[in-house]
Amino acid sequence: MAGGRSYGNPRFRSPILITLLFISSLLIFIFFSPSSPPKLTSNHSHIPMLNPTVDYSFLTSLQKFLNSPGKSHQSREDSVTNTVTEADVEKLDDLIWKREAERLYEDSYYPAFSVVRVYVYEMPDRFTYDMLKLFWNTYKETVNLTSNGSPVHRLIQQHSIDYWLWADLIAPESQRLLKNVVRVYRQEDADLFYIPFFTTISYFLLEKHQCKSLYREALKWVTDQPAWNRSGGRDHILPVHHPWSFKSVRKYMKNAIWLLPDMDSTGNWYKPGQVSLEKDLILPYVANLDLCDAKCLAESESKRKTLLFFRGRLKRNAGGKIRAKLVTELNRAEDVVIEEGTAGEVGKAAAQHGMRTSVFCLCPAGDTPSSARLFDAIVSGCIPVIVSDELELPFEGILHYSKIAVFVSSNDAVQPGWLLTYLKRFGVAQLKEMQMNLAKYSRHFLYSHPAQPLGPEDLAWRMLSGKLVNIKLHTRRSQRVVEESRSLCFCDCKPANFTSSRPLS
Ligand SMILES: *[C@@H]1O[C@H](CO)[C@@H](O)[C@H](O)[C@H]1NC(C)=O
Ligand SMILES: *[C@@H]1O[C@H](CO)[C@@H](O)[C@H](O)[C@H]1NC(C)=O
Ligand SMILES: *[C@@H]1O[C@H](CO)[C@@H](O)[C@H](O)[C@H]1NC(C)=O
Ligand SMILES: *[C@@H]1O[C@H](CO)[C@@H](O)[C@H](O)[C@H]1NC(C)=O
Numbered sequence: 001m002a003g004g005r006s007y008g009n010p011r012f013r014s015p016i017l018i019t020l021l022f023i024s025s026l027l028i029f030i031f032f033s034p035s036s037p038p039k040l041t042s043n044h045s046h047i048p049m050l051n052p053t054v055d056y057s058f059l060t061s062l063q064k065f066l067n068s069p070g071k072s073h074q075s076r077e078d079s080v081t082n083t084v085t086e087a088d089v090e091k092l093d094d095l096i097w098k099r100e101a102e103r104l105y106e107d108s109y110y111p112a113f114s115v116v117r118v119y120v121y122e123m124p125d126r127f128t129y130d131m132l133k134l135f136w137n138t139y140k141e142t143v144n145l146t147s148n149g150s151p152v153h154r155l156i157q158q159h160s161i162d163y164w165l166w167a168d169l170i171a172p173e174s175q176r177l178l179k180n181v182v183r184v185y186r187q188e189d190a191d192l193f194y195i196p197f198f199t200t201i202s203y204f205l206l207e208k209h210q211c212k213s214l215y216r217e218a219l220k221w222v223t224d225q226p227a228w229n230r231s232g233g234r235d236h237i238l239p240v241h242h243p244w245s246f247k248s249v250r251k252y253m254k255n256a257i258w259l260l261p262d263m264d265s266t267g268n269w270y271k272p273g274q275v276s277l278e279k280d281l282i283l284p285y286v287a288n289l290d291l292c293d294a295k296c297l298a299e300s301e302s303k304r305k306t307l308l309f310f311r312g313r314l315k316r317n318a319g320g321k322i323r324a325k326l327v328t329e330l331n332r333a334e335d336v337v338i339e340e341g342t343a344g345e346v347g348k349a350a351a352q353h354g355m356r357t358s359v360f361c362l363c364p365a366g367d368t369p370s371s372a373r374l375f376d377a378i379v380s381g382c383i384p385v386i387v388s389d390e391l392e393l394p395f396e397g398i399l400h401y402s403k404i405a406v407f408v409s410s411n412d413a414v415q416p417g418w419l420l421t422y423l424k425r426f427g428v429a430q431l432k433e434m435q436m437n438l439a440k441y442s443r444h445f446l447y448s449h450p451a452q453p454l455g456p457e458d459l460a461w462r463m464l465s466g467k468l469v470n471i472k473l474h475t476r477r478s479q480r481v482v483e484e485s486r487s488l489c490f491c492d493c494k495p496a497n498f499t500s501s502r503p504l505s
Contacts, residue, residue: 050291050293051452054448054449054450054452055448055449056291056446056447056448058157058160058163058286058447059139059157061163061167061448061449062132062135062136062163063136065132065163065167065449066132066133066136075125075129076122076123076124076125076128077124082224083224084223084224084225084226084228084229088226088229089226089229089230091226092188092226092227092230093230093479095187095188096187096188096230114180114465115179115180115181115182115465116180116182116191116192116461116464116465116468117181117183117184117189117190117192118169118181118182118183118184118190118191118192118193118194119183119184119185119186119187119189119192119193119194119227120166120169120170120183120193120194120196121193121194121195121196121222123195123196123197123218123221124221126214126217127196127197127198127214127217127218127221128166128196128198131198131201131202132163132198132201134201135153135156135201135205138153138205139153152204152205153204154288155200155204155242156200156201156204156205156242157286157288158285158286158288158372159200159241159242159245159261159285159286160241160286160447161239161241161259161283161284161286161447161456162196162197162198162199162200162239162241162259164447164448164449164451164456164457165194165239165259165457165460166194166196167449168449168450168451168457169181169183169194170183170196171449171450176450177450177451177452177453178453178457178458178461179453180458180461180462180465181461187226187227190227190235191468192235192236192237192257192471193225193227193228193235193237194236194237195218195222195236195237195238195239195256197218197222197239198239199215199218199238199239199240199242199245199246200239200240200241200242200245202214202215202245203242203244203245203247204242212248215246215248216248216249218246218249219249219252219253222236222253223252223253230475230479231255231471231475231478232255232475232478233253233256234255234256234257234471234474234475234478235257235471235472235475236253236256236257237259237464238253238256238257238258238259239259240258240259240260241261241283243260243261243269243270243368250274251271251274254274255279257279257280257281257464257467257471258274258279258280258281259280259281259283259460260275260280260281260282260283261282261283261285261368261370262282262368262369262370262390262392263275263276263277263280263282263369263390263392264368264369264390268368269368277392278467278470279467281460281464281467282392282393282394282395282396283394283456283460284374284375284394284395284444284445284456285370285371285372285374285375286372286375286447287375287376287378287379287445287446288348288351288372288376289348289351289352289355289376289380290352290379291379291442291446292356292379292380292442294439296356296381297381297435297439300356300357300381303356303357304356304357304358304359304382305335305357305358306336306337306357306358306359307335307336307358307359307360307420307423307424308335308336308337308358308360308361308362308385308420308423309336309337309338309354309355309357309360309361309362309382310326310327310330310337310338310339310361310362310364311337311338311339311340311341311347311350311351311354312340312341312371312373313340314327314338314340316365316366316367322364322365322387322388322410322413322414323364325414326362326364326387326413326414326419329413329414329416330362330419330420333420335420336420337358338362339354351376352380355376355377355380355381355382356380356381356382358382359382359383359431360382360383360384360385360406360423361373361376361377361380361382361383361384361385362387363377363384363385363386363387363388363405364387364388365387365388365389365390365391369388369389369390369391369392370388370391370392371388374386375445378404378438378441378445379442379445379446381435381438381439381442382438383404383405383406383431383434383435383438384404384405384406385405385406385408385419385423386405386407387408387409387410387413388410389409389410394445394456394459395444395456395459395460395462397463397466398459398462398463399441399444399459403433403434403437404434404437404438404441405434406423408422443455444456444459
């Protein structure tokens with residue numbers, strides 16, 4: 001091993017080891033000595049309080065954003081449309097190779113390795129600002145009707161990850177707090193390319209034919225870029241957080257990194273081969289409820305009298321059919337509160353109250369395996385009971401969900417009496433520990449502007465950083481594999497065959 005120092009000299013190692021052992025046993029003794037039993041009262045001092053200078057609300061943040069779009073934004077129309085040429089692609093590829101070679105042989109390369117460099121496409125306004133303005137204007141028209149905008153606007157907010165990520169990326173560097181992602185202005189400096197097209201807003205707020213034609217235009221705009229052509233889109237980030245968004249054309253962009261709410265390997269929403277955990281990124285929904293911060297958690301500690309709470313629509317399609325069965329099973333039980341939900345401010349207040357006064361919150365599948373309710377439960381300090389057999393979760397390479405949530409199979413959950421017996425078996429200490437972990441985790445699910453370290457935007461880039469080497473591998477490989485090659489390389493999320501003899505390593 002080059003440059004290795006000799007740590008291994010046994011003459012020096014043993015006294016150090018003995019000292020270490022002594023100190024650790026002393027520590028263990030102090031922590032577990034009978035006179036000081038392990039503390040069970042929650043200490044919430046590690047939970048960040050909401051920072052008053054930070055916007056956590058989509059509406060507040062969007063309003064500021066649209067009123068001061070920043071000096072950098074000039075209204076952007078289509079430039080002359082020119083289709084990509086092979087020469088452009090070769091030129092870019094050559095520049096990228098030179099930049100990567102420079103970095104590879106620079107000494108500073110390793111420390112900088114986990115920093116993701118992102119080129120943000122400057123797309124014409126009709127894909128970007130116009131969509132946000134459309135949301136803002138129509139939201140105001142409906143705000144008096146339902147007191148919280150129409151359900152469509154609420155849905156858009158739940159899926160507004162495209163706004164939060166983009167707003168952070170294009171903010172002036174001096175105002176940005178995330179250090180693990182930098183915006184670069186030359187394509188050859190980029191690891192990844194961000195496509196700032198608001199696919200969800202277009203889906204919900206444009207006429208059907210208008211939407212489809214805008215989708216086709218966006219597809220053409222992006223796929224005409226030399227960088228797209230070079231990698232086949234593998235290093236391009238495509239926000240499609242609502243499962244219906246971009247549906248008519250996204251199959252042409254299946255190599256790109258899709259930002260998704262879940263994966264639905266059953267094929268109801270995504271076709272096999274379009275999505276995979278290796279390629280794509282699961283991002284949390286934007287929570288509907290306010291964070292129950294340290295003070296709120298401390299106050300709610302004695303108020304959590306309900307064992308299990310659920311509020312929402314009781315009839316859903318697909319995997320959501322489980323909801324009706326669960327309701328039948330749980331409806332008459334003591335300690336359980338099940339309410340048919342309504343949208344709007346009244347619904348929000350009721351859900352917030354219910355989640356802050358319950359120990360467990362039921363999170364069954366919706367029309368898709370995931371639902372925003374999971375994230376509402378997390379920010380409310382209510383332990384999620386997840387009944388959704390096909391669920392994929394955000395940032396699972398970083399977070400350990402079994403420490404904050406309970407996972408139950410649909411089969412078990414609908415057995416008479418099973419679920420409540422199971423939940424009642426959790427001891428006080430175990431519940432306290434899960435609640436403390438939950439409180440610690442809540443910050444990972446709060447989108448904000450400016451984006452905060454350890455917030456969902458930050459974790460998104462950490463996850464993407466972990467994918468980079470593989471993305472580059474597949475890009476390079478695709479450039480050199482000859483047409484006759486039969487060594488096709490798939491990375492689909494295929495249904496696992498659990499009976500196969502070799503366990504997954
Ligand atoms: C909570 O923990 C912090 C350090 O994490 C400590 O400074 C504080 O005194 C603790 N508070 C209580 C009430 O135990
Ligand atoms: C909504 O209601 C508020 C107060 O009730 C009023 O000032 C405002 O003009 C109304 N907006 C619309 C679009 O009707
Ligand atoms: C790249 O551009 C060429 C035309 O120059 C086209 O034939 C090819 O399909 C494009 N490849 C991709 C992945 O877009
Ligand atoms: C699963 O694997 C086993 C053993 O390798 C095989 O016999 C079986 O046919 C496989 N099932 C499916 C559905 O592929």
